[in-house]
Amino acid sequence: MPRPTLTRDQIVTTAVELLDEDGLEGLNMRALGQRLNSAATAVYWHVKNKDDLVALAGDRVWAEIRLPDLAAVDWRTAATAMADDLYAVFTRHPWLVQALATHLFHGEAKARHDDHTLAVYEAAGFTGGAADQAAGAVFTYVLGNAAGASATAALTRKIQREGRDPEEVFAATMKEAAEAAAGFPRLMSRIEAMDTAAAAYAEAPDDTFAFGLSALLDGLAARLP
Structure with missing residues (x-):
C-alpha cells in the first residue's frame, strides 16, 4: 500500500x-x-x-487549458481561445513538447480537452473524421510553433551544464549564421532585426502565431458547406 x-x-x-x-x-x-x-x-x-x-x-x-462554453461563444472564438491556451501551456512547460515525441499521454484532463476540442469543430459543422482532421491540423500548428521555445530551453540547460554562458554561445552562433547569410539579403535583414542572440536562434517575428492561426482557421472555415 x-x-x-x-x-x-x-x-x-x-x-x-x-x-x-x-x-x-x-x-x-x-x-x-x-x-x-x-x-x-x-x-x-x-x-x-x-x-x-x-x-x-x-x-x-x-488541465490548465480552459474549455470555452460553446453556448456562449462561436466555434472560431472557442478554437482560437483553446489554441492560445495550448500554446501558453507548451511555452510555460517546454518539457511537454519534448515529451510528446517519446511518451503517449493520456488521462482525464487530456481526455476532457480532446473531447471539447472535437465539440468545437463539430459546432463549426465538421463531422466524423473531418472534425478529427480539423482538430489535428490546429494541434500540429500549435505544437510546431512551440517547438522553438522548447528547443531554446533545452539547449540553454545543456550549455549551462557544460559550464558555458548561453548568451555567449548564442551570440557566437548567430555571428556564424550572419556570415553564412551574407549573400542572402532577406535573411540578413531578418537576423539584423533581432534584439538578442537567443531570440534570433528560435523565435519567429511578433504576432506570427496569431497570424498563422487566423490563416489556418480561415482555411478550415472555407471548407465548411
Whole structure:
C-alpha cells in the first residue's frame, strides 16, 4: 500500500516543478525524492516509473487549458481561445513538447480537452473524421510553433551544464549564421532585426502565431458547406 506520509498529488506537483526547471533530462526519482525530503524508493509506492510520472505530470498541466462554453461563444472564438491556451501551456512547460515525441499521454484532463476540442469543430459543422482532421491540423500548428521555445530551453540547460554562458554561445552562433547569410539579403535583414542572440536562434517575428492561426482557421472555415 502507498505510504501515508507522501501522496501522489505531492509527487506530481513536485515533478512538474522539477520538469519546468530542469527538463526531462533533469527528472529522476532521486532528484524528486530530495525535493520531497523523502527516499526515492518511497516514490515508487505511488508511481510505477519515470514514464508513468511524466504522463501524470503531462495530464496535470493539460488541465490548465480552459474549455470555452460553446453556448456562449462561436466555434472560431472557442478554437482560437483553446489554441492560445495550448500554446501558453507548451511555452510555460517546454518539457511537454519534448515529451510528446517519446511518451503517449493520456488521462482525464487530456481526455476532457480532446473531447471539447472535437465539440468545437463539430459546432463549426465538421463531422466524423473531418472534425478529427480539423482538430489535428490546429494541434500540429500549435505544437510546431512551440517547438522553438522548447528547443531554446533545452539547449540553454545543456550549455549551462557544460559550464558555458548561453548568451555567449548564442551570440557566437548567430555571428556564424550572419556570415553564412551574407549573400542572402532577406535573411540578413531578418537576423539584423533581432534584439538578442537567443531570440534570433528560435523565435519567429511578433504576432506570427496569431497570424498563422487566423490563416489556418480561415482555411478550415472555407471548407465548411
